[in-house]
Amino acid sequence: MSDDSDRDELVVAARRAADNAYAHYSGLRVGAALAFADGTVVTGTNVENASYGLSLCAETAAVAKAMDDGHRGGLERVAVFADTAEPVTPCGRCRQVLHELAALGGTDPLVWCANGSDAFAIRLSELLPHAFGPQTLG
Numbered sequence: 001m002s003d004d005s006d007r008d009e010l011v012v013a014a015r016r017a018a019d020n021a022y023a024h025y026s027g028l029r030v031g032a033a034l035a036f037a038d039g040t041v042v043t044g045t046n047v048e049n050a051s052y053g054l055s056l057c058a059e060t061a062a063v064a065k066a067m068d069d070g071h072r073g074g075l076e077r078v079a080v081f082a083d084t085a086e087p088v089t090p091c092g093r094c095r096q097v098l099h100e101l102a103a104l105g106g107t108d109p110l111v112w113c114a115n116g117s118d119a120f121a122i123r124l125s126e127l128l129p130h131a132f133g134p135q136t137l138g
Contacts, residue, residue, distance in 0.1 A: 007119065011033075011119055013033035013043050014033040016043070018058070018081050018082060021058070022046070023046060026048060028046070028082060028084070029083065030058040032079065033078070034071075034078055035077040035079075040066075043062055045058050057090070059094035063098065073102075078090075079112040079114060079119075080114065083115060083116045088114075108125045111124055111127060
């Protein structure tokens with residue numbers, strides 16, 4: 001596992017991303033930060049929509065941005081931040097989206113789930129055991 005300074009830097013990046021959230025309907029501002037083996041950090045924020053099903057989670061936005069920047073694998077660490085009573089974890093959809101990116105490089109990233117005062121670490125494989133992925137398709 002990475003040290004506390006790695007965690008703190010990634011959580012701060014996710015917190016800053018949350019400041020840019022478009023959370024007009026729920027008021028829940030979420031930020032995500034993805035750290036790659038090459039040292040790159042890519043952030044994303046949630047973007048809500050009046051047609052709720054079209055909303056994007058912070059993690060999904062960050063993965064799309066990372067893919068657009070050419071990242072295919074090498075995902076080592078993830079931080080998810082929301083100013084909530086308890087640290088937030090990625091939703092099921094985001095766990096799957098993160099798994100797809102991680103599977104491209106054969107990694108099992110450490111995920112830091114954080115709020116304003118606390119954070120805990122868990123491996124993506126623990127959040128999404130028996131994940132559906134490219135290997136499932138044959």
